[in-house]
Amino acid sequence: MKNIIIATRGSQLALWQAEHIKALLMERYPSLHIDLNIIKTKGDKILDTPLAKIGGKGLFTKELEEEMLRGNAHLAVHSLKDVPAEFPEGLALVALTKREDPRDAMLSEKYASLDALPQGAVVGTTSLRRRMQLLAKRPDLVIKNLRGNVNTRIRKLKEGEFDVIILATAGIVRLGLQEEVRYFAPIEKTWMIPASGQAALGIESVDTPELREMLAFLNDDEAIIETTIERDFVRILEGGCQVPIGVNATLEKDHIHVKAMVGLPDASQILEESLTYKREEYAHVGEVLAKRMVERGARALLKEAETMAMTVIFND
Template identity: 40%
Template structure:
């Protein structure tokens, strides 16, 4: 008997592209399963006139989708991992983390070709405090302006509005095949310039903990290395109690069989930046260790001050 699986997705072009990619991979392995997409509008999608850090709260792009899972209106959901809070709603689990796409940030220019080419006071568009803080750390003269909307909206704003450059995630651009179509010069910001967000470039496929059928389906998408790295990053985020209102970054890679995690906490203006790089085997132990070292360096004071004054 054919079983129908309802897959939850945000309505954005990128979210739907990611969801259709997941379905295509599953369909190839399970041709007898019928998949359908349920589009869900989240709080983060509705509020476009203010930066995410000012909206506040966790799970701005996830909460409504998790509600649909809990109420059994959908069977699983596809998220960008960087949008998923460090703690899931009760009864829900990450059923699979597929192989990660490019985790770096991409700086797209209106006219210039490199970060150093930007004139003093150049206007860079990003609503991410993490990106803004790290760019200001290396170029304190830049003017950071908030920019919201999906990929094509922000590219149009680069063209039509007073931006000299904008920052987007490389993963989204690659998944949408936008990089080949760009009419502007761009660079990938290396980790020394802009350490990625926790989970950036990875997908999270969330389902109900009790749904053994769906959990078994999703197992074929699981990538062991990406999963290990993301667990380490998310342990760091949870230990710091961070969200989008705090400039926190974390990226883990596996090198010569060792897991290496880089973590960063910064003030919004980028003037005070704490960074730790450490290696280990256990992703949870490593994530906690990097968080502890950042706390010893003063990360908690930065986070507390931002929350009190934010």
């Protein structure tokens, strides 16, 4: 191929991701011509409603996928945590890049850490996973919904709407926004388990042998192992973005360590599991972990969590 079109959202982070992959492709294939097809998705247009109420994180990928299926783009670059488990016929997840820091991070103008927050501090996040884990440790906190792109969220923090906001560390670092606030602190995974796929980039493309071969060099073996486990876990639990699920796999030499948590958004019920397997056994780990959770009633708990989110949390 001599020409490639990358479909992308127009947010600062989405453009960074698309430009990052474009640069890697041009370094690998110097004669390749690459254009960006910038699309404003429904998820970008509706900023006053939580994603779970208007269709979930798939809103950020659906219209990019439609552009590829129409022949108006060859590939799209996604934050893997936003990518659904299933893909439309004719498209595939063909590459996973090296993973950055998967931790969540707290940003604040007043407080240096979550432990330093006073009673009743106001925390901004629309993530049910983050809400659950914050309230599990600090039931006194006031959690308020927060939408918008990264810059909008930081602006709201600076304007005093929140004492703290919670975002993904990788997004802040990629955009170089660590210095935009007085305090930026990644949250240890012992305090908050990240989302499935967090900090990895997934390359979705039209499913052809030529594109698969062209994009294969972007793959990172460690990211594939870790995120395969995490995505299998979520897929088997049938957990969409409307429910609080934290799962993180960490590869350390010849072993993979996995921690997972599911529960209710108000933290009144939580299930936790952890396990360690040999690296070469990774293909089945997500399934094993999910089945353990299912045996403990995880699916019923997640259905209750979805109802709670729709009828209480996202209606306030």
